[in-house]
Amino acid sequence: MIQLLKIELYKIFKRPRTYISFGLITAITFLIQLAMLTDGKGFLGFVMQGINEQFDIQGHILNGYLVTYIILQSLLVQIPLLVALVAGDALAGEANLGTLRLLLTMPISRAKIVLMKFLSSFIYTVLLILWLALVALFLSLLLFGTGDMVNMKSDAFIMILKDDIMWRYFMAFAFAVLAMTTIASLSLFLSAFADNSIGPIMATMGVVVVLTILSNLEIPLFNIIRPYLFTTHMVGWKGFFDDPVPFAAIGRSALVMAFYTIGFLTATIVYFNKKDIKS
Amino acid sequence: MEKIIETQNLTKSFKDFKAVDNLSFAINKGDIYGFLGQNGAGKSTTMRMLLGLIFPDSGKILINGKEFSNKDRSLLKNIGAIIERPDMYGYLSGWDNLKIFATLRNKNIPNTRLYEVLELVGLKGREKDKVKAYSQGMKQRLGLAIALIHQPDILILDEPTNGLDPQGIADMRTLIISLNKDHNKTIIISSHLLYEIEQMATRMLIIHKGKKVVDGATIELLNPDETLVEVKIEPDKNWDTLFADSVWQQKLNHIDTQSAVLKMNPATTPELNNWLVKNGIRVLEIKSKHSLEDYFISLTNDTVTKN
Amino acid sequence: MPSSFKILSILFFIVLNSFVVAAKEASELFYTLRTKVLSVKDFTADVKMKIDINNMRIPLLKGTLYFKSPDKMRMERNGGLSILPKKNINLTLGNLIPTGNVMVIDVGYDTLAGKRVHIIKAVPEDELSNIVLTKIWIDETNLLAMRTETTTRNDGTVKMNLEFANYIKYALPDKVTIFLDVKDFKLPKGVTVDYNVNATPDTNAKTGKQKLQKGTIQISYLKYAINTGLGDELFAKGKEE
Structure with a gap:
């Protein structure tokens, strides 16, 4: 098992494509940090318009914590693509390469192969989020310093004291790992059906985009299905920056996503176990 | 004669197309068994069923007398295979590719064994090159090295000379015969060219539209x-x-x-x-x-x- | 009958006179109180501030509050953020009672927190003043404003409850609770992408109306340093980032 996992990881990390994701995260993070360095005040002015009318907020608002939040807010939408890049490729990519048939003539059960593909995608996801944490959080703290954090929700202003923030980011990143693992399992599932990796990558993004729209449309009909869409729960990391932290809701969201993950994984194993390899 | 692989009424359809139709044959230990048939006759589908890549709708496959099913893939331990094109991880070196599949077979296969098969297929010295830089013939030989790495008794080679130049074809043929004669491998080989099968196979099976046309010893068939x-x-x-x-x-x-x-x-x-x-x-x-x-x-x- | 008229007119005079006297008393009370309040030219105080406004969730803020008469105020939180209502009013009593010439109306007496208080209304004569009217509940024995209710031209009504203990001499409270009106604010959802699992669409969000919310700010003053001569530069803006 360990050998198989090692091999899967070796295949992932020996490939230049894998590092594109890390590069992209770095680049986008830098760009946002640069934008915040040059025009952070303008951005803050816009976002905090409503509150600035009535309150005089003084101090180091544009600190590393806030910048990290801004980065996560814009970047966590793109990370599914980066996860799909690897997880969507896991089975379909090998089918396309032609190595899948050789791999599947090994005396290893297909369930095990799927499981290891999932685990390796998961490890990649964890590393991706860790990298994000490193460049987004630590670099932002280095560039912008620390301070109390303000969090603007559409209908609330939340302020969190400096010493009360770090654990929230740890939890948020852990939550992001779970959310992205769900994406990975979806991607892997789609990957089992395809003979080239573009399909599952695009399909993953399609599903995420459509469901995200459904999650955010304020139409009564969608209110009924909203709690059942995993995209509704993907932004659950933001819950850690609320006051009080809605632990029950976040826990529910985590459960929903864990449920989806296990569901996708099981479906992948069941389907792939019966699949005729014709590629 | 000891039957090493046997099929009984093997049948497989893809949607409306019957790829393999009630196919029964037996391969004896020590055979070079040739599958002969035109493209689409069902050779590949049959070979893939023997390897657990495609699952039969009905019929049985026996390997070493035991029924082969997806639930127990341990019977594959004794088989090495090249299926159609010898596709590899192009971004990895020949050595890495060989090492990966060696490890998947058995993590205890020593590097000396890797060198041994590289020597055998004539790739020694080129193993550090990336596979995407390999010629078709080199890939084919690396494929054979991977098929041989765990010293299986059975080799399943689907059109192993496809895409090779005449010299490559001749080399491959010599190698296959040597593997059979000198290394006691039972070899199943497919081709759409009679002369190719004729030159290597001790026994052969002609399939057409998924059905057996004739099988038997080459000597008898080519009386x-x-x-x-x-x-x-x-x-x-x-x-x-x-x-x-x-x-x-x-x-x-x-x-x-x-x-x-x-x-x-x-x-x-x-x-x-x-x-x-x-x-x-x-x-x-x-x-x-x-x-x-x-x-x-x-x-x-x-x-x-x-x- | 003339005698009865006389008695009546005397009675009337007495009553009227008592009103005038009362008004005069109230006026005096107001000015004395104001003088006492304004005798604090500046202070530095360690404070705990609890801001409790419907759509703002702010933790208890500890810090140092600087004040300089008449209207400079700044909170310093050792590198942290400070939040103060941005208006012409600030959080001190001196700022919630009118300046200049004031017309004082005696409203009478009441009991507040177990104390007999004299209630007056102060209306500034300056028509351009932001303060339209301030109602003050005064503890006459200690000469302290226990409660104020200020109606402003631009900032709604601000109420303030004051509790005194250690700085009675300066009319500086140990604890004040300020009640003020805050406008609702909304950010477009697209900007924030909130985490809202069971979102029931807020009708208010749709109509885009800005509702007025009641908010309170509670400040506990732990320690004052009074009239130390704080410089203006301390309050200079530009520290905002």
Whole structure:
């Protein structure tokens, strides 16, 4: 098992494509940090318009914590693509390469192969989020310093004291790992059906985009299905920056996503176990 | 004879297309067993079923006398395979590719064994190159190295000479025969070319549209007495009556004004020639063609269904 | 009958006079109180501030509050953020009672927190003043404003409850609770992408109306340093980022 996992990881990390994701995260993070360095005040002015009318907020608002939040807010939408890049490729990519048939003539059960593909995608996801944490959080703290954090929700202003923030980011990143693992399992599932990796990558993004729209449309009909869409729960990391932290809701969201993950994984194993390899 | 692989009424359909139809055959230990059939005849599907890549709708596969199913893939431990193109991880070196599959087979396979197979397939010295820089022949040989790494008793090679140049084909053929003779491998090989199978296979199976046409020892199927020998001559007035009452009479298959076709062992062609010359016939050409080849060509002229 | 008229007019005079006297008393009370309040030219105080406004979730803020008469205020939180209502009013009493010439109306007496208090209304004569009217509940024995209710031109009504203990001499409270009106604010959802699992669409969000919310700010003053001569530069803006 360990050998198989090692091999899967070796295949992932020996490939230049894998590092594109890390590069992209770095680049986008830098760009946002640069934008915040040059025009952070303008951005803050816009976002905090409503509150600035009535309150005089003084101090180091544009600190590393806030910048990290801004980065996560814009970047966590793109990370599914980066996860799909690897997880969507896991089975379909090998089918396309032609190595899948050789791999599947090994005396290893297909369930095990799927499981290891999932685990390796998961490890990649964890590393991706860790990298994000490193460049987004630590670099932002280095560039912008620390301070109390303000969090603007559409209908609330939340302020969190400096010493009360770090654990929230740890939890948020852990939550992001779970959310992205769900994406990975979806991607892997789609990957089992395809003979080239573009399909599952695009399909993953399609599903995420459509469901995200459904999650955010304020139409009564969608209110009924909203709690059942995993995209509704993907932004659950933001819950850690609320006051009080809605632990029950976040826990529910985590459960929903864990449920989806296990569901996708099981479906992948069941389907792939019966699949005729014709590629 | 010990049956190493046996199939019983193997059947597989893809949607409306019946790829393999009630196919039964047995492969003995030590055979080079040739699958012969045109593209789409069901060779690949059959081989993939033997390897657990495609699952039969019905029928059984026995490997070493045990029924093979997806639930227990341990029977695959004794098989090495190349299926169609020898696709590898192009972004990795030959060595990495070999190492990966060696580890998947058995993590205890030592590096010395890796060098051994590289030597055997003639890739030693090129193992550090990335596979995407390999020629088709090198990839094919790396594929063979991967198939051999765990010292299996059975090799399943699906069209192993596809895409190779004539020298490559000859090398591969020599290698396959050597693996059978010197390393006691039972080899299953497929091809759509009769002459290729004919040169290697000890036994063969001809499939057409998923059905067995004929199987048996190559020697028997290609019995020399079944060879068709065609004689072309300058027009001669005695020609029609010449064969009557001769030893060649019963071998005569067909005759017209300037030619005749005899079913006979080509080894006796010189005697036939002498006899004709002695009877004053000016022979322009004598050529022989095996009946199986004739038969096979007639199959290939059928509408070809793509794989 | 003339005598009865006389008695009546005397009675009337007395009553009227008592009103005038009362008004005069109230006026005096107001000015004395104001003088006492304004005698604090500046202070530095360690404070705990609890801001409790419907759509703002702010933790208890500890810090140092600087004040300089008449209207400079700044909170310093050792590198942290400070939040103060941005208006012409600030969080001190001196700022919630009118300046200049004031017309004082005596409203009478009441009991507040177990104390008898004299209630007056102060209306500034300056018509351009932001303060329209301030109602003050005064503890006459200690000369302290226990409660104020200020109606402003631009900032709604601001109420303030004051509790005194250690700085009675300066009329500086140990604890004040300020009640003020805060406008609702909304950010477009697209900007924030909130985490809202069971979102029931807020009708208010749709109509885009800005509702007025009641908010309170509670400040506990732990320690004052009074009239130390704080410089203006301390309050200079520009520290905002």
